[in-house]
Amino acid sequence: MQEIGLDTPLKGLIGARTAARLSEKLELVTVGDLLRYYPRKYDQRGKLTDLAKLVVGERATVWGRVVTVTERDLGYRGPNHGAGRGKGRGRPPVKHITNVVIGDGNRHLTCTFFNQYHWGKMLPPGTDAMFSGKITQFQNKLQMSSPSVAILSDTPDTRSREGSDLLEIIESFPGGVIPVYPLVEGVTQAILQRSVRTVLDLRPVIPDPVPDGLLAQHGLIDLTAALDDIHRPRNHEHREHAQRRLRYDEALSVQLVLARRKAQARNFPAEPCPRAPGGLLDAFDANLPFELTEGQREVGETIARDLATIHPMNRLLQGEVGSGKTVVALRAMLQVIDSGRQAVMLAPTEVLAAQHARSLRDVLGPLGRGGELGASAESTAITLLTGSLGARARKQALLNIASGQAGIVVGTHALLSEGVFFANLGLIVVDEQHRFGVEQRHALRAKHPEGNPPHVLVMTATPIPRTVAMTVFGDLDTSTLHQLPRGRSPIGTTVVPAAEKPAWVERAWQRIREEVAKGHQAYVVCPKIGDDDGDAELSEDGTLVDPDADPGEEMKRPPLSVTQVAAMLRDGPLSDLRVGVLHGRLVPGEKDDVMSAFARGGLDVLVATTVIEVGVDVPNASMMVIMDAERFGMSQLHQLRGRVGRGQAPGICLLVTEAPAGTPGRVRLDAVAATTDGFELAEADLELRREGNVLGTAQAGRSTALRQLSLLRDRETIEQARGDAAALVGDDPDMARWPGLADMVSAVIAEQEQDYLDKG
Ligand code: ADP
Numbered sequence: 001m002q003e004i005g006l007d008t009p010l011k012g013l014i015g016a017r018t019a020a021r022l023s024e025k026l027e028l029v030t031v032g033d034l035l036r037y038y039p040r041k042y043d044q045r046g047k048l049t050d051l052a053k054l055v056v057g058e059r060a061t062v063w064g065r066v067v068t069v070t071e072r073d074l075g076y077r078g079p080n081h082g083a084g085r086g087k088g089r090g091r092p093p094v095k096h097i098t099n100v101v102i103g104d105g106n107r108h109l110t111c112t113f114f115n116q117y118h119w120g121k122m123l124p125p126g127t128d129a130m131f132s133g134k135i136t137q138f139q140n141k142l143q144m145s146s147p148s149v150a151i152l153s154d155t156p157d158t159r160s161r162e163g164s165d166l167l168e169i170i171e172s173f174p175g176g177v178i179p180v181y182p183l184v185e186g187v188t189q190a191i192l193q194r195s196v197r198t199v200l201d202l203r204p205v206i207p208d209p210v211p212d213g214l215l216a217q218h219g220l221i222d223l224t225a226a227l228d229d230i231h232r233p234r235n236h237e238h239r240e241h242a243q244r245r246l247r248y249d250e251a252l253s254v255q256l257v258l259a260r261r262k263a264q265a266r267n268f269p270a271e272p273c274p275r276a277p278g279g280l281l282d283a284f285d286a287n288l289p290f291e292l293t294e295g296q297r298e299v300g301e302t303i304a305r306d307l308a309t310i311h312p313m314n315r316l317l318q319g320e321v322g323s324g325k326t327v328v329a330l331r332a333m334l335q336v337i338d339s340g341r342q343a344v345m346l347a348p349t350e351v352l353a354a355q356h357a358r359s360l361r362d363v364l365g366p367l368g369r370g371g372e373l374g375a376s377a378e379s380t381a382i383t384l385l386t387g388s389l390g391a392r393a394r395k396q397a398l399l400n401i402a403s404g405q406a407g408i409v410v411g412t413h414a415l416l417s418e419g420v421f422f423a424n425l426g427l428i429v430v431d432e433q434h435r436f437g438v439e440q441r442h443a444l445r446a447k448h449p450e451g452n453p454p455h456v457l458v459m460t461a462t463p464i465p466r467t468v469a470m471t472v473f474g475d476l477d478t479s480t481l482h483q484l485p486r487g488r489s490p491i492g493t494t495v496v497p498a499a500e501k502p503a504w505v506e507r508a509w510q511r512i513r514e515e516v517a518k519g520h521q522a523y524v525v526c527p528k529i530g531d532d533d534g535d536a537e538l539s540e541d542g543t544l545v546d547p548d549a550d551p552g553e554e555m556k557r558p559p560l561s562v563t564q565v566a567a568m569l570r571d572g573p574l575s576d577l578r579v580g581v582l583h584g585r586l587v588p589g590e591k592d593d594v595m596s597a598f599a600r601g602g603l604d605v606l607v608a609t610t611v612i613e614v615g616v617d618v619p620n621a622s623m624m625v626i627m628d629a630e631r632f633g634m635s636q637l638h639q640l641r642g643r644v645g646r647g648q649a650p651g652i653c654l655l656v657t658e659a660p661a662g663t664p665g666r667v668r669l670d671a672v673a674a675t676t677d678g679f680e681l682a683e684a685d686l687e688l689r690r691e692g693n694v695l696g697t698a699q700a701g702r703s704t705a706l707r708q709l710s711l712l713r714d715r716e717t718i719e720q721a722r723g724d725a726a727a728l729v730g731d732d733p734d735m736a737r738w739p740g741l742a743d744m745v746s747a748v749i750a751e752q753e754q755d756y757l758d759k760g
């Protein structure tokens with residue numbers, strides 16, 4: 001007999017029709033595909049299903065206990081009664097209805113049977129049974145029409161034909177732990193369970209990719225056992241062991257990819273850019289209007305050393321909002337320029353890119369006017385390149401970049417994809433981007449047509465939970481700025497419960513007037529742009545900026561919009577102030593005009609979307625009011641409030657919400673108001689929202705490389721895997737001794753690349 005392995009096609013092992021269906025509907029073609037299609041959850045036989053979790057419109061299989069049974073005889077109404085129109089057409093007339101109300105101890109669900117006289121007798125109150133069917137809603141009550149039923153009973157004659165599929169399910173899991181697979185139209189639980197069972201019974205030969213030593217060290221079961229137990233565990237302990245093993249594999253394959261990327265990147269040659277005394281950097285340091293914080297100095301030293309080596313730097317700089325990352329990056333850029341090379345700074349939005357260009361020019365002063373008349377010899381030129389430049393300006397910018405005239409280039413990430421050539425690129429700084437995936441960084445390092453890969457510094461102000469950092473930035477070395485510059489004012493955050501205390505909202509507007517009277521400025525942030533657009537605003541990198549608004553929470557009204565709130569403020573409480581509007585739908589030039597007007601003090605109040613979330617730095621802004629605050633994520637709120645309190649005046653942040661006290665949305669806001677520790681909030685945020693949102697869409701390879709793994713729950717596993725991966729790669733960089741591991745790595749890479757190309 002031919003040996004069956006993970007690559008064996010399902011066709012020929014299970015029925016041809018089933019195989020075709022699995023292939024068509026779920027892209028499950030091989031034994032491996034099917035065995036890696038893990039259950040979504042497990043039911044315990046006889047354990048009543050929580051009816052509160054049912055979703056109207058979905059098919060569900062529930063365990064319930066019969067509460068009441070009512071039967072109704074409609075009598076004979078003639079063969080064509082009700083026929084001819086509507087849904088009933090062509091069906092036999094309804095003569096008898098049995099309503100079986102089942103419960104989970106809290107809630108009820110009505111199962112309705114038409115002309116099926118036997119159910120009344122077979123399901124007396126108190127019976128536990130499994131019901132499967134589509135959940136509908138009727139007069140505000142959950143309902144299931146004509147479900148299939150399986151009664152758990154010792155006497156075979158009480159089993160019904162209708163429920164044979166269900167009975168099969170129950171009986172084929174003697175341990176009582178029943179896998180529940182994610183379904184799509186046309187594929188039922190029974191089909192999946194039967195196919196998996198057939199395949200597992202054929203005892204496929206599954207070589208274990210992970211070295212025995214590691215399995216023993218971590219107390220993990222072998223892969224064959226894990227794949228069996230994930231689908232048909234004898235009990236929950238076995239299921240747990242299976243999950244532990246599979247999670248470890250996922251963590252290990254991702255960490256191996258990162259460890260290899262890191263090792264490879266480290267081995268590339270790079271132009272060393274040692275500090276050159278008497279250059280731009282020294283001149284800049286001499287004119288610095290403040291003293292660097294200890295953290296800035298230390299990180300600066302580390303970076304200076306990285307840049308001086310013959311291998312490229314690949315470093316992540318994390319630091320709270322306002323911790324002064326820009327100065328650190330700028331000093332790195334100047335060191336590189338002092339070595340005769342160029343540096344580029346990439347920002348996520350045009351607003352931010354323009355702001356960076358502006359502030360770099362300010363900070364560098366005469367040092368940044370290279371090429372202009374009377375500029376000193378050591379000075380350099382700053383070129384801004386964004387999508388909104390006119391054709392001529394763009395051409396000139398490209399020329400400056402290609403000729404090497406521009407020492408510093410500032411732009412959006414689009415710069416990477418366009419035909420931009422650098423004369424001599426030495427350093428890439430990526431600002432404020434935790435959605436910048438491994439693949440993008442990889443592409444970026446390849447951005448050197450000739451010569452050696454540039455040094456890379458990635459900066460993020462979003463404090464990242466450790467596991468996320470390890471997974472998303474695992475290929476980078478990490479530095480963190482823990483302190484804020486001295487003299488930084490604390491931000492006081494207060495929740496304003498608009499529904500309970502409407503007067504507080506009035507007070508908020510009054511408070512803005514007071515700030516403005518003191519010569520300060522304020523932001524008002526809204527979740528939406530206009531009245532006619534969708535619920536969320538797309539940020540320029542294409543990810544949904546919106547709010548992980550609680551899915552279960554009912555939306556009483558659409559979110560407040562910038563246009564609406566700006567109009568209300570201009571007509572009402574702030575009619576005598578200068579109110580500007582900023583959002584992603586303004587044309588880029590307009591955006592920049594508004595932003596610089598605000599930065600100059602030409603506007604008192606800026607009503608904006610989350611475009612101001614990242615990096616915008618207007619030290620004179622002392623207050624922020626966030627409308628419908630419960631619609632934003634915790635980390636996002638933290639980011640947003642970091643825009644105020646950057647100057648001498650203490651920052652005020654008001655979180656306006658209609659979410660009632662005690663609701664999840666309100667609890668999150670209370671948490672944000674209670675702490676200013678971004679890392680603490682990031683961990684809490686990870687707990688409260690879907691991980692996908694935290695990682696962002698750019699996190700490549702997530703779909704299958706991380707099926708079982710949770711970045712929140714599996715921290716220990718990820719740390720173990722990270723250590724193991726480093727050791728394995730250090731020992732055997734090509735993993736020649738571990739072909740199974742090498743295959744795991746290739747699979748992740750193939751998927752990441754595919755993912756990247758798909759998004760391309
Ligand atoms: P972020 O880390 O959020 O990017 P920035 O680099 O924008 O922070 O810095 C915030 C503000 O703090 C800027 O106005 C910057 O000039 C100022 N700043 C940076 N470092 C210091 C320092 N050591 N002392 C005082 N102010 C500083």
Ligand code: MG
Pocket residue numbers: 325326431432461615
């Ligand atoms: Mg910044």
